[in-house]
Structure formats: C-alpha cells, structure tokens
Amino acid sequence: MTVSVWQADGKQPVREVDVLIVGAGIVGTAAAVFVRRHGRVPVITEMRDVAQGASGRNAGFMITGLDAYAISERTHHIWHELIAAHGVRFERIGSMLLAESETEA
Ligand SMILES: Cc1cc2nc3c(=O)[nH]c(=O)nc-3n(C[C@H](O)[C@H](O)[C@H](O)COP(=O)(O)OP(=O)(O)OC[C@H]3O[C@@H](n4cnc5c(N)ncnc54)[C@H](O)[C@@H]3O)c2cc1C
Numbered sequence: 619m620t621v622s623v624w625q626a627d628g629k630q631p632v633r634e635v636d637v638l639i640v641g642a643g644i645v646g647t648a649a650a651v652f653v654r655r656h657g658r659v660p661v662i663t664e665m666r667d668v669a670q671g672a673s674g675r676n677a678g679f680m681i682t683g684l685d686a687y688a689i690s691e692r693t694h695h696i697w698h699e700l701i702a703a704h705g706v707r708f709e710r711i712g713s714m715l716l717a718e719s720e721t722e723a
Pocket of ligand 1: 640641642643644645646663664665666667668669670671672673674675676677678679680681
C-alpha cells in the first residue's frame with residue numbers, strides 16, 4: 619500500500635482507544651451504549667455529526683419487522699428503556715398493516 623508523504627514520516631498523532639466505533643447513527647450510538655454497559659470505553663468517530671445519516675432522516679416509525687418479530691420485539695424493549703431514561707419524545711399512535719392478497723394475509 620502506498621501512503622502520502624505526510625503519512626510516511628510517522629509523525630502523525632496516534633490515539634489508542636479501547637473500542638472504536640465508526641459512525642454516530644443509531645447503530646453506532648447504540649453500540650456505544652452496549653460497549654459502555656460492558657465496562658469498556660467506546661470512542662465514536664463521525665465524519666459529519668450525530669444522526670446526520672439515515673438516523674436523522676427517517677420517518678421515525680417504531681414498527682416490528684415481520685421476518686424477525688422476536689428480535690424487533692426485544693429491540694422495542696431496549697428503545698423504551700432508553701426513551702424513559704433520557705426523556706425522549708415519543709407517541710404511541712399505532713400502525714396498520716394491510717394485506718393486498720389472501721396469500722399476504
Ligand atoms: C427515508 C428513510 C426513512 C426511514 N424510515 C424508517 C422508519 O420509519 N423506521 C425505522 O426503524 N427505520 C427507518 N429507516 C431506516 C433507518 O433510518 C436506518 O436503518 C438507520 O437509521 C440506519 O442507522 P445506521 O446507524 O446504520 O446508519 P446512519 O444513521 O446512516 O449512520 C451512519 C453514520 O456513519 C457515518 N459515517 C459513514 N462513513 C463514515 C466514515 N468512514 N467515518 C466516519 N463516519 C462515517 C455517517 O456520517 C453517519 O452519520 C428509514 C431510512 C430512510 C433513508
């Protein structure tokens with residue numbers, strides 16, 4: 619692998635971290651929470667800012683997946699715990715899933 623001249627001189631600051639997480643979207647920040655809960659020290663590197671990717675642009679629905687119901691139910695428990703712990707605004711408004719055919723129903 620070739621490196622630029624400034625990389626080749628070996629004088630760049632090096633910071634050692636316990637656990638490095640790339641990206642401060644919902645996945646990276648959630649990973650940081652769990653890493654912390656396990657007594658490790660996470661550091662997140664983010665090229666823009668917190669939730670500037672998909673996590674800050676989505677529709678905000680907390681719906682359960684059909685293919686992985688058990689895991690999404692578990693995820694909902696975690697979200698509710700975090701919502702309560704951090705005073706996040708949340709409204710339970712329900713959702714309706716319609717089947718277009720007998721097979722889908
Ligand atoms: C229009 C839309 C609507 C959606 N609606 C819903 C919904 O209603 N309900 C739902 O549950 N899901 C919804 N989703 C999906 C949901 O938003 C995503 O699955 C989720 O936000 C993905 O999270 P993430 O942390 O993986 O990615 P992101 O939130 O995109 O985070 C990735 C982060 O990594 C950073 N990054 C990338 N590369 C680097 C790098 N090399 N160095 C440093 N940082 C880097 C980015 O800047 C970004 O901040 C929707 C998605 C979209 C696009």
